Amino acid sequence: MKYPENIQETAKLLPDYLGFIFYEKSPRFFNGELPEIPKSVQKVGVFVGASLYEIRNKIRKYDLELVQLHGNETPEFCALLKHHNVEIIKVFLVDENFDFEVIRPYETVCDYFLFDTKGQNPGGNGTAFNWEILKNYPSQKPFFLSGGIGLEEIKMIKQLNLPIYAIDVNSKFETAPGLKNIKLLKTTIAAIVQMSLRPVLKKNKTMKYNITENGFYGNFGGAFIPEMLYPNVEELRQNYLNYTNEPGFQAEFQQLLKDYVGRPTPLYFAEHLSAKYNTKIYLKREDLCHTGAHKINNTIGQILMAKRLGKTRIIAETGAGQHGVATATVCALMGLECIVYMGEIDIKRQAPNVARMKMLGAEVRSATSGSKTLKDATNEAIRDWINNPIDTYYIIGSVVGPHPYPDMVARFQSVISAEIKQQLMEKEARENPDYVIACVGGGSNAAGAFYHFLNEKVKLIAVEAAGKGIDSGESAATSVLGKIGIIHGSKTLLMQSEDGQITEPYSISAGLDYPGIGPLHAHLFESKRAEFMAVTDDEAMQAGLNLCKTEGIIPAIESSHALAVLDQKKFDKNDVVVINLSGRGDKDLNTYIDYFGL
Numbered sequence: 001m002k003y004p005e006n007i008q009e010t011a012k013l014l015p016d017y018l019g020f021i022f023y024e025k026s027p028r029f030f031n032g033e034l035p036e037i038p039k040s041v042q043k044v045g046v047f048v049g050a051s052l053y054e055i056r057n058k059i060r061k062y063d064l065e066l067v068q069l070h071g072n073e074t075p076e077f078c079a080l081l082k083h084h085n086v087e088i089i090k091v092f093l094v095d096e097n098f099d100f101e102v103i104r105p106y107e108t109v110c111d112y113f114l115f116d117t118k119g120q121n122p123g124g125n126g127t128a129f130n131w132e133i134l135k136n137y138p139s140q141k142p143f144f145l146s147g148g149i150g151l152e153e154i155k156m157i158k159q160l161n162l163p164i165y166a167i168d169v170n171s172k173f174e175t176a177p178g179l180k181n182i183k184l185l186k187t188t189i190a191a192i193v194q195m196s197l198r199p200v201l202k203k204n205k206t207m208k209y210n211i212t213e214n215g216f217y218g219n220f221g222g223a224f225i226p227e228m229l230y231p232n233v234e235e236l237r238q239n240y241l242n243y244t245n246e247p248g249f250q251a252e253f254q255q256l257l258k259d260y261v262g263r264p265t266p267l268y269f270a271e272h273l274s275a276k277y278n279t280k281i282y283l284k285r286e287d288l289c290h291t292g293a294h295k296i297n298n299t300i301g302q303i304l305m306a307k308r309l310g311k312t313r314i315i316a317e318t319g320a321g322q323h324g325v326a327t328a329t330v331c332a333l334m335g336l337e338c339i340v341y342m343g344e345i346d347i348k349r350q351a352p353n354v355a356r357m358k359m360l361g362a363e364v365r366s367a368t369s370g371s372k373t374l375k376d377a378t379n380e381a382i383r384d385w386i387n388n389p390i391d392t393y394y395i396i397g398s399v400v401g402p403h404p405y406p407d408m409v410a411r412f413q414s415v416i417s418a419e420i421k422q423q424l425m426e427k428e429a430r431e432n433p434d435y436v437i438a439c440v441g442g443g444s445n446a447a448g449a450f451y452h453f454l455n456e457k458v459k460l461i462a463v464e465a466a467g468k469g470i471d472s473g474e475s476a477a478t479s480v481l482g483k484i485g486i487i488h489g490s491k492t493l494l495m496q497s498e499d500g501q502i503t504e505p506y507s508i509s510a511g512l513d514y515p516g517i518g519p520l521h522a523h524l525f526e527s528k529r530a531e532f533m534a535v536t537d538d539e540a541m542q543a544g545l546n547l548c549k550t551e552g553i554i555p556a557i558e559s560s561h562a563l564a565v566l567d568q569k570k571f572d573k574n575d576v577v578v579i580n581l582s583g584r585g586d587k588d589l590n591t592y593i594d595y596f597g598l
């Protein structure tokens with residue numbers, strides 16, 4: 001791109017990337033001022049043999065997010081450039097004699113490859129190469145395809161069935177060098193959408209923050225389970241992706257989410273809250289789900305999984321009773337036997353939820369060992385599963401437990417971010433917000449709200465319960481207080497004593513009162529992909545009351561923790577901030593009454 005007005009008009013079509021050539025010999029050489037363009041459109045600087053110093057200056061001046069290298073840049077050069085916090089696209093010019101060996105040294109230092117036609121100029125020659133050569137592509141790295149691509153060629157790309165990540169269009173869409181034909185671009189983008197080519201392309205992106213095949217997020221995850229459980233977990237691991245990808249499964253899941261749960265939940269622009277904090281705040285209304293929180297998204301998914309596996313008996317563990325109620329609900333719906341393990345102390349503390357489970361036909365079994373709370377209930381549930389491996393399915397309530405549970409639960413909850421994307425497109429003409437904020441107990445509502453943004457340029461904020469203060473000895477802020485260990489069959493961060501005994505967590509909010517976090521969140525914390533914040537009981541309670549008064553919505557105390565971030569962090573006036581309102585406050589009325597003396 002070269003001309004400001006043309007840049008803006010093209011940006012309005014929301015391509016994934018816009019490119020600017022910083023090569024003086026090119027007729028498309030760009031040296032002007034950049035007009036404002038939507039944040040979802042990433043800026044790529046294109047260089048041919050430029051020095052590190054020149055590239056760094058352009059990155060700073062134009063706020064470039066990627067650089068495309070068209071010269072003889074070495075792998076060592078790319079490695080140095082990586083320090084400047086940009087993604088690197090290394091270009092290779094292809095003719096009939098192309099040898100894929102040349103890409104190998106760049107595997108670890110570049111983010112993408114780009115294949116262009118070998119012609120007279122370093123690019124923009126307007127001719128295509130023989131794409132059949134790409135059938136021998138030996139790498140897993142996503143690549144861009146370039147060189148003489150027009151609408152006709154795009155139709156061919158669809159048939160090629162190659163792992164192409166993005167299409168780079170240039171001279172065939174120009175009326176003069178650097179000047180794009182907007183009408184033609186529009187028609188072509190419409191054709192790409194109609195061919196459903198876009199998701200095909202996008203899925204080839206590097207999914208740095210998603211789970212690996214053997215169940216790890218970075219250093220965390222895995223399946224650390226007693227041998228007796230192995231057959232059960234392995235049966236699930238082998239089947240969960242096949243079953244969830246079946247069109248029949250998806251159809252039933254989506255139907256139930258729509259008609260039974262009440263999805264899509266609204267993405268509500270909170271006008272008064274936005275005015276108060278001088279930024280654009282959207283609330284994702286999971287509080288409007290059937291049973292009052294996001295938890296039902298997961299239990300619906302898992303009950304369908306249990307049915308596919310031919311199981312007839314369902315077990316679960318619950319702390320505050322919310323997951324127990326969501327499980328009892330779907331068991332009633334499907335006519336399956338339901339046993340919920342719950343600590344003896346929790347049964348006393350959470351009488352209304354115990355009553356709900358009973359009304360829904362579940363049996364609530366008391367865990368009387370240890371501290372008589374959630375972790376003891378979990379031990380009982382696992383013991384039950386070991387003893388009943390054939391007919392029993394264990395529904396876990398968050399993105400915790402041995403692989404594949406964290407990934408499976410995250411996928412079921414990912415409907416939250418899928419909807420956010422669509423709804424933001426309607427309301428803001430962009431798919432990605434600037435921030436997504438969610439509270440973390442085990443981390444399932446946060447995983448669902450983050451899921452489709454993990455590999456996008458969206459800032460993620462995970463909010464933990466600081467209880468009475470991080471250093472008070474009464475807290476549940478696992479990312480700060482936890483150390484690596486194994487809980488619930490998964491290697492993750494958890495709060496533990498010097499000799500590795502799990503520490504009893506505390507929060508005023510029963511749903512955040514968990515001594516660990518799921519392995520995805522441990523990875524997001526360690527890699528700094530998400531910012532972790534801790535909010536005290538008092539801060540959360542005030543934020544909850546504030547939402548009641550400003551928007552007429554009584555939030556769950558868990559969700560109030562996410563809302564409290566508004567008091568702790570300053571957002572820009574034009575930022576789009578999405579807060580996941582994980583649940584409604586009905587269940588917390590007594591706590592609100594006691595706290596505020598109502």
Ligand SMILES: *Cc1c(COP(=O)(O)O)cnc(C)c1O
Pocket residue numbers: 293294295322323397398399439440441442443444445446511512556558559582583584
């Ligand atoms: C259970 C619960 C949570 C915490 O669980 P996650 O798995 O971290 O989402 C948060 N909010 C509400 C309303 C809950 O019921």
